Amino acid sequence: MKKSVFYHAGCPVCISAEHEILGLMDPSSVEIVHLGEDKSKIQQAENAGVKSVPALVTPTGNVLHINYGASMADVKG
Amino acid sequence: MKKSVFYHAGCPVCISAEHEILGLMDPSSVEIVHLGEDKSKIQQAENAGVKSVPALVTPTGNVLHINYGASMADVKG
Numbered sequence: 001m002k003k004s005v006f007y008h009a010g011c012p013v014c015i016s017a018e019h020e021i022l023g024l025m026d027p028s029s030v031e032i033v034h035l036g037e038d039k040s041k042i043q044q045a046e047n048a049g050v051k052s053v054p055a056l057v058t059p060t061g062n063v064l065h066i067n068y069g070a071s072m073a074d075v076k077g
Numbered sequence: 078m079k080k081s082v083f084y085h086a087g088c089p090v091c092i093s094a095e096h097e098i099l100g101l102m103d104p105s106s107v108e109i110v111h112l113g114e115d116k117s118k119i120q121q122a123e124n125a126g127v128k129s130v131p132a133l134v135t136p137t138g139n140v141l142h143i144n145y146g147a148s149m150a151d152v153k154g
Contacts (some may be wrong), residue, residue, distance in 0.1 A: 016139065017141060020139050023135070024133075062096060062097050064098075064144075
């Protein structure tokens with residue numbers, strides 16, 4: 001099965017969203033890409049249609065941009 | 078297990094996101110609420126922290142606001 005790809009950039013909001021996503025989906029079905037640590041993947045993400053992070057690119061090629069309802073504490077963290 | 082709740086309002090973008098979410102997660106673990114058809118649930122959604130639709134409220138109480146990268150055709154549809 002083709003995997004989903006979760007792109008993030010290491011911010012606290014992204015990490016929270018990652019934990020939520022991995023808790024909801026089968027973790028083995030998701031590839032996690034940290035764009036801050038692997039800048040070579042940025043072009044790949046853009047080509048997939050990613051406009052913001054965190055975002056989940058599904059096996060069908062659709063992009064779900066996730067705007068996590070973060071607390072201010074998360075944002076400041 | 079506590080279910081996630083997917084709130085939407087019946088727009089084409091919401092429906093696309095719903096199909097993606099149900100394809101990625103175990104459908105039996107998600108309750109779908111159509112706020113356009115069940116306006117009594119709007120207060121419940123607001124209390125859960127939902128600011129926009131589509132949104133997924135996770136069993137842990139976090140809200141993932143999903144900004145689906147919709148095509149213009151979807152928006153016009």
